[in-house]
Amino acid sequence: MENETKQAKQIQTREQLIYALSLAAELEHGLTCVYLFSAFSMKKFLDEDINEIERGKIRDWQSLIFSVAREEMEHLGLVCNMLNAIGGGQHFKRPNLPQPANYYSTMDAMSLKRFSLENMRDFMDFEKPADYADANADIVDDQIAPASFKFTDHHTVQELYNAIRTGFQNLDANPDVDLFIGPPEAQIEDSDIDVGFGNQEYGITMLKINKLEDALNAIDEIVEQGEGIILDEAFSHDPDGLIIQGYYQKLTGFIKTLDALDFDKENWPKDIDTACQSVHGIIHVLKMSADCIKEKIDALKKARKCTEEITKHYNILCAAIKMIGEGKDVLEKLKKKPPKYSIKNAENVKSICKNQISIPATYDAEGVLLGMFIEKDCHYMRFWNIYQDYKAFLVENPNFEPSRNVVDNPVVRLHSDVTMVDKVFIVEQEYTKKVMELFNAGYEVMVQMLILFFAGENLTDKEKETLMRTAFFPFMTMFIRPVGGVLTQLPAKIPQEGERVERAGPSFEYYINTTFLPHKSQAWTYLHERLEELAAFSNGLDNVPLNVRGCLTSDQLKDVTFEMGQLHNNLKRMRDNFAYGMGLKK
Amino acid sequence: MTSEYPKKNYIFEFKGWVQCRVPTDPDPHYEPRGVTGYTFAVPGEPDLDQIIYFQNKDGVVRRSYCPKVGVYVTGGWEYNTVGSNGEERFTSKRPIKEGHPYYHAKVDLPGKPRFDSRNGTIIYNGFGIINPFGLSIEGKDGQCIYRRFYADPDNPQEDLSNYPIELLTKYECKNAIMDCVGMLLDADVLQRSAFRNERLENLQKEYADTKDAVKRAGLEKRISELKNNDPVNRRTNQIGTKALFNYPLNAKTAMVNDAEITPDQDWLMDLWLGGWDADALGFYIKGYVQVVLNK
Numbered sequence: 001m002e003n004e005t006k007q008a009k010q011i012q013t014r015e016q017l018i019y020a021l022s023l024a025a026e027l028e029h030g031l032t033c034v035y036l037f038s039a040f041s042m043k044k045f046l047d048e049d050i051n052e053i054e055r056g057k058i059r060d061w062q063s064l065i066f067s068v069a070r071e072e073m074e075h076l077g078l079v080c081n082m083l084n085a086i087g088g089g090q091h092f093k094r095p096n097l098p099q100p101a102n103y104y105s106t107m108d109a110m111s112l113k114r115f116s117l118e119n120m121r122d123f124m125d126f127e128k129p130a131d132y133a134d135a136n137a138d139i140v141d142d143q144i145a146p147a148s149f150k151f152t153d154h155h156t157v158q159e160l161y162n163a164i165r166t167g168f169q170n171l172d173a174n175p176d177v178d179l180f181i182g183p184p185e186a187q188i189e190d191s192d193i194d195v196g197f198g199n200q201e202y203g204i205t206m207l208k209i210n211k212l213e214d215a216l217n218a219i220d221e222i223v224e225q226g227e228g229i230i231l232d233e234a235f236s237h238d239p240d241g242l243i244i245q246g247y248y249q250k251l252t253g254f255i256k257t258l259d260a261l262d263f264d265k266e267n268w269p270k271d272i273d274t275a276c277q278s279v280h281g282i283i284h285v286l287k288m289s290a291d292c293i294k295e296k297i298d299a300l301k302k303a304r305k306c307t308e309e310i311t312k313h314y315n316i317l318c319a320a321i322k323m324i325g326e327g328k329d330v331l332e333k334l335k336k337k338p339p340k341y342s343i344k345n346a347e348n349v350k351s352i353c354k355n356q357i358s359i360p361a362t363y364d365a366e367g368v369l370l371g372m373f374i375e376k377d378c379h380y381m382r383f384w385n386i387y388q389d390y391k392a393f394l395v396e397n398p399n400f401e402p403s404r405n406v407v408d409n410p411v412v413r414l415h416s417d418v419t420m421v422d423k424v425f426i427v428e429q430e431y432t433k434k435v436m437e438l439f440n441a442g443y444e445v446m447v448q449m450l451i452l453f454f455a456g457e458n459l460t461d462k463e464k465e466t467l468m469r470t471a472f473f474p475f476m477t478m479f480i481r482p483v484g485g486v487l488t489q490l491p492a493k494i495p496q497e498g499e500r501v502e503r504a505g506p507s508f509e510y511y512i513n514t515t516f517l518p519h520k521s522q523a524w525t526y527l528h529e530r531l532e533e534l535a536a537f538s539n540g541l542d543n544v545p546l547n548v549r550g551c552l553t554s555d556q557l558k559d560v561t562f563e564m565g566q567l568h569n570n571l572k573r574m575r576d577n578f579a580y581g582m583g584l585k586k
Numbered sequence: 587m588t589s590e591y592p593k594k595n596y597i598f599e600f601k602g603w604v605q606c607r608v609p610t611d612p613d614p615h616y617e618p619r620g621v622t623g624y625t626f627a628v629p630g631e632p633d634l635d636q637i638i639y640f641q642n643k644d645g646v647v648r649r650s651y652c653p654k655v656g657v658y659v660t661g662g663w664e665y666n667t668v669g670s671n672g673e674e675r676f677t678s679k680r681p682i683k684e685g686h687p688y689y690h691a692k693v694d695l696p697g698k699p700r701f702d703s704r705n706g707t708i709i710y711n712g713f714g715i716i717n718p719f720g721l722s723i724e725g726k727d728g729q730c731i732y733r734r735f736y737a738d739p740d741n742p743q744e745d746l747s748n749y750p751i752e753l754l755t756k757y758e759c760k761n762a763i764m765d766c767v768g769m770l771l772d773a774d775v776l777q778r779s780a781f782r783n784e785r786l787e788n789l790q791k792e793y794a795d796t797k798d799a800v801k802r803a804g805l806e807k808r809i810s811e812l813k814n815n816d817p818v819n820r821r822t823n824q825i826g827t828k829a830l831f832n833y834p835l836n837a838k839t840a841m842v843n844d845a846e847i848t849p850d851q852d853w854l855m856d857l858w859l860g861g862w863d864a865d866a867l868g869f870y871i872k873g874y875v876q877v878v879l880n881k
Contacts, residue, residue: 044618044619052629052630052800052803053629053799053800053803055619055629056619056628056629056803056804056807059619059620059621059626060807062621063621063622066621066622067622070612070622469706469710473611473612473705473706473710474704474705474706474707476612477611477612477613477614477705477706478614478704478705478706478707481612481614482614562616566616569747570704570707572747573704573707573708573747574707576750576751577707577751580750580751580752
């Protein structure tokens with residue numbers, strides 16, 4: 001009975017699956033904008049009140065956030081392929097920002113905010129691994145259209161993907177449903193986004209989805225990269241839990257050693273059992289302790305206070321450290337042929353953990369997740385590392401401010417789909433508004449190209465290549481990136497005397513005409529016209545007005561002038577290259 | 587036997603390490619510190635200037651334990667011919683080796699040459715076109731040869747955006763061989779990961795002895811990048827790549843010992859670059875140019 005109820009809440013129809021995938025596309029797209037905004041807000045120049053070392057650190061953090069944004073775009077691409085595979089349409093639509101938490105039932109509102117500690121906490125919430133590996137979003141009711149989901153409060157993106165995973169499995173198992181009906185040639189694969197020397201350089205993996213296994217692999221890629229679930233990775237090669245039991249016993253002995261040494265475990269996860277729920281966890285705990293214990297014993301030895309008892313403990317420690325090496329080998333083996341996540345494995349994990357180790361995740365005093373051991377390079381951990389690093393910098397210099405004084409949610413105009421009106425800042429400065437308009441129009445053109453690219457069918461190789469070589473490189477790198485960075489330097493309004501300059505930012509405003517253009521030859525003409533309009537609109541923007549100059553540092557003025565001058569030339573070039581690639585008249 | 591059309595010819599072989607402090611994709615081509623690519627200006631260093639330096643001059647920032655910049659003539663032939671249109675005959679030959687006035691001559695690219703692709707706006711290939719590309723060969727006794735390459739010598743332009751993409755594509759990187767053994771040997775890299783790990787060990791020792799906070803931050807960044815030594819990662823992978831370029835020196839005029847001449851044919855030139863060292867921000871090149879002068 002319980003199983004039946006559970007099943008009734010799972011995705012069972014194509015329409016529900018398309019709905020869920022469209023929602024996932026929207027979330028990935030929105031998160032990309034939110035992450036990019038934060039990265040663009042970060043300081044870059046020494047005359048922005050940062051020193052050499054801080055500038056280097058800010059650059060590293062910015063690079064990490066950009067890398068997450070890039071992977072979100074990859075996830076969006078994978079979702080597009082999944083939609084294509086099952087007969088759905090490309091979903092690039094998204095609401096304007098900000099949107100309240102209840103819009104997507106996420107833990108936090110989706111807002112465009114400058115980089116800050118709070119901002120990193122919000123990002124960690126978005127990417128937080130679900131407490132349980134198979135936590136699922138449920139279908140609300142028995143209904144035909146539109147599908148709708150009920151998430152647990154403060155749901156994570158992972159729950160949505162778990163629901164999608166289950167949906168793919170249910171529909172594929174249903175003999176009455178032919179699930180994969182989309183034309184395979186309409187999907188995008190790695191070779192379609194060949195930006196030179198292999199896409200692995202950019203961490204981009206585009207998989208074609210032709211069968212259940214492909215869909216599950218794509219979901220794995222998304223979830224592992226984002227929330228970093230690897231619990232099953234250790235367990236899937238250890239169905240009886242022998243490895244984990246062995247390590248756990250060794251670790252228990254080791255912890256006794258530490259207790260005997262009266263070692264200060266203040267910085268350890270509060271619940272060691274939880275921390276040790278996987279091979280990764282145990283190794284992590286050992287690693288965390290090995291260096292400081294060694295130091296302590298070395299000091300005792302130096303002071304000739306090393307008793308027999310301590311030597312005995314030291315030997316146990318050495319054995320434990322050796323064990324870390326063995327653990328590494330196990331992990332290396334697992335990495336070589338990474339097993340894929342599956343519900344079956346998750347069930348294994350749960351049953352083993354139920355008997356051996358407590359499972360719930362633990363959090364530190366600030367609510368930062370500690371007790372889950374996940375892929376160290378996943379999005380959650382990247383944000384976590386930035387957060388910790390930033391806090392450490394604040395100890396050194398409490399006045400350290402790594403981002404510009406950018407207002408929350410700057411916009412050119414208020415959009416009817418935004419309800420959080422009091423959280424929006426309508427930019428007043430005319431020059432800044434003009435650059436924002438340019439940004440939004442360019443963003444619109446880029447998205448329209450991406451829709452056509454991912455819709456895919458009936459495109460010649462040359463057309464596909466031209467779309468890729470316009471929308472990806474150079475549009476993302478030579479339009480979105482530089483103009484986004486310029487906007488966080490420009491004043492949102494001209495300040496009164498003595499007032500601190502409040503700066504604008506890329507608002508990613510979304511207009512309703514950003515949609516699929518079904519007739520391709522007309523689409524090429526229209527997009528070429530739009531590129532021409534962008535080039536014309538950008539002309540003269542390198543001439544920064546005097547009142548704006550007064551709000552910029554010397555390096556900022558140099559940067560804005562240079563970037564806007566470059567932009568005009570580049571847009572003309574993109575327009576001409578597009579015309580050549582699509583065979584339009586010059 | 588004809589004595590018409592006497593020509594003085596050289597084929598120069600040149601090689602050496604080059605510096606190019608350039609940001610890498612997906613950074614914009616002018617990103618001053620490097621953010622999203624795998625090359626960076628570290629704390630204490632000036633901004634990345636993208637300029638290709640064949641010689642050690644102002645602008646070169648040599649990092650510790652990195653190769654010394656300098657490209658020199660290392661061999662070739664000087665030979666005279668007479669005749670034309672398939673009737674050419676040698677009248678003399680002389681190898682370029684120790685004692686030849688052009689042996690160990692400095693090879694340079696004057697101006698501020700860059701790999702110009704502007705992230706795929708000028709040309710799609712990531713290497714772009716080296717622009718400006720004018721090869722200068724300066725012997726020890728002051729003798730000098732210089733000539734430019736233009737994508738269209740009848741319409742010489744300094745800014746490549748004045749040329750259509752279809753014209754420039756003719757001069758894109760001709761071929762790139764991954765893991766080219768000959769190049770690894772020439773550049774003295776030998777083994778990609780070991781090459782980086784050797785540098786890493788040296789830097790770790792240097793770091794232990796360094797007190798200055800900015801220098802330490804710079805070393806920390808270099809060390810953390812070198813630790814990223816996955817063979818498929820660009821940082822390590824690209825050391826093994828050899829990329830071939832083929833630009834004829836085709837400007838209407840050339841300079842020989844400060845005198846302007848008008849050659850009646852293009853001078854063939856090809857070079858490869860490889861051993862791209864993301865820590866040193868440089869690469870190794872080996873090239874050949876054929877100079878044909880009317881007597």
